Amino acid sequence: MMRFLTAGLLSLGISSGVASxxxxxxxFGQFVQGLRxxxxxxxxxxxxIDGFFRHASYLQxxxxxxxxxxxxxxxxxxxxxRLISQGRLDSGRRNAERHRATFDEIERRFGVSRGILLSxxxxxxxxxAFQGDYNTLDALVTLAHDCRRPEIFRPQVFAAxxxxxxxxxxxxxxQGAWAGEIxxxxxxxxxxxxxxxxxxxxxxxxxxxxxxxxLMSGANILxxxxxxxxxxxxxxxxxxxxxxxxxxxxxxxxxxxxxxxDGVRARAGGNLPMSNAQASIILPEGRNGPAFIAYPxxxxxxxxxxxxxxxxxxxxxxxxxxxxxxxxPRNPEPGLSGDQMRELQRRLTARGMDTGGTTGILGxxxxxxxxxxxxxxxxxxxxxxxxxxxxAL
Numbered sequence: 526m527m528r529f530l531t532a533g534l535l536s537l538g539i540s541s542g543v544a545s546x547x548x549x550x551x552x553f554g555q556f557v558q559g560l561r562x563x564x565x566x567x568x569x570x571x572x573x574i575d576g577f578f579r580h581a582s583y584l585q586x587x588x589x590x591x592x593x594x595x596x597x598x599x600x601x602x603x604x605x606x607r608l609i610s611q612g613r614l615d616s617g618r619r620n621a622e623r624h625r626a627t628f629d630e631i632e633r634r635f636g637v638s639r640g641i642l643l644s645x646x647x648x649x650x651x652x653x654a655f656q657g658d659y660n661t662l663d664a665l666v667t668l669a670h671d672c673r674r675p676e677i678f679r680p681q682v683f684a685a686x687x688x689x690x691x692x693x694x695x696x697x698x699x700q701g702a703w704a705g706e707i708x709x710x711x712x713x714x715x716x717x718x719x720x721x722x723x724x725x726x727x728x729x730x731x732x733x734x735x736x737x738x739x740l741m742s743g744a745n746i747l748x749x750x751x752x753x754x755x756x757x758x759x760x761x762x763x764x765x766x767x768x769x770x771x772x773x774x775x776x777x778x779x780x781x782x783x784x785x786x787d788g789v790r791a792r793a794g795g796n797l798p799m800s801n802a803q804a805s806i807i808l809p810e811g812r813n814g815p816a817f818i819a820y821p822x823x824x825x826x827x828x829x830x831x832x833x834x835x836x837x838x839x840x841x842x843x844x845x846x847x848x849x850x851x852x853x854p855r856n857p858e859p860g861l862s863g864d865q866m867r868e869l870q871r872r873l874t875a876r877g878m879d880t881g882g883t884t885g886i887l888g889x890x891x892x893x894x895x896x897x898x899x900x901x902x903x904x905x906x907x908x909x910x911x912x913x914x915x916x917a918l
Contacts, residue, residue, distance in 0.1 A: 549675035584663035590703035601809035636754020640843035657702040684714035708732025709739035758822035771906040811909025814857030
């Protein structure tokens with residue numbers, strides 16, 4: 526799972542004072558020489574440096590994959606239907622039973638629900654069936670060289686070097702996802718260094734072949750990121766038509782009891798758990814679409830992947846694996862096409878709002894800007910951009 530963490534990057538030495546003449550771009554060979562020099566400054570032996578970096582090659586398909594993420598422009602209902610099939614549900618339940626002892630130990634030790642781990646295991650690699658065919662070293666060095674997000678990938682190169690010195694990384698044969706993630710739940714090298722666990726007790730960590738190792742390590746990451754043991758993360762709700770829409774959204778939270786006082790109810794019936802906890806109302810397709818209440822554990826999932834739609838789908842799938850019904854899609858207003866979204870972002874930017882660029886993707890900053898401009902225009906501030914909003918601008 527791809528993690529884009531500022532705090533994590535600082536811990537990897539981005540601001541450690543280690544000098545490097547070429548942070549990104551330019552001649553690829555010279556860039557690799559700069560990595561070698563930095564590795565030497567970090568104290569790695571000449572033998573280790575040569576054994577690791579002599580295999581590094583430019584991988585254009587990794588850059589192409591980084592640019593090609595159009596699926597994240599798809600609305601939640603369509604996206605979730607693409608990812609969640611009956612086959613994935615059935616396989617998830619079989620794997621829950623097959624690895625019951627591992628999940629029991631994870632829940633005892635970390636308090637992380639099996640549904641969450643099964644969900645990411647399913648979406649990342651189809652329960653280990655396809656773990657990626659990109660050479661991990663080449664992908665990491667190429668994306669560190671690319672000037673789009675070098676601060677993300679450069680530290681991962683040195684984490685992979687550390688794994689190499691431990692005998693846990695093969696520069697020639699280690700393969701994974703385009704962004705350098707490895708194994709059944711797709712862990713980046715730094716996470717492997719810090720959080721990998723020998724879950725099956727065989728004396729080694731094998732994230733590609735051992736479900737116990739992969740799942741235990743994934744739970745350890747979630748725990749380190751602040752997962753609250755044995756607490757919920759997401760519940761589908763029904764909402765009244767007169768709710769204050771400006772109070773909804775991932776960046777706004779209130780006590781669960783306050784939401785209930787305003788008419789929010791669990792769709793499955795009964796009281797919402799943890800009445801004193803802070804929680805957010807999530808409306809992925811606006812006030813006329815599906816609705817969920819998100820607890821603090823939901824926010825932890827953004828440390829693994831920052832796509833709102835992906836995280837919401839994974840969180841919802843986890844509830845399905847633990848017995849929740851199919852969500853009610855209701856009848857949302859049509860959203861925007863990619864070109865319309867880019868035009869909306871341009872218009873919002875012209876009004877001085879931060880949308881994170883004209884990406885065509887409805888990310889957190891664009892949602893926040895939409896909510897603000899809806900309020901300014903006297904429209905329901907549910908953060909769902911529609912053609913009507915675009916026309917109003």
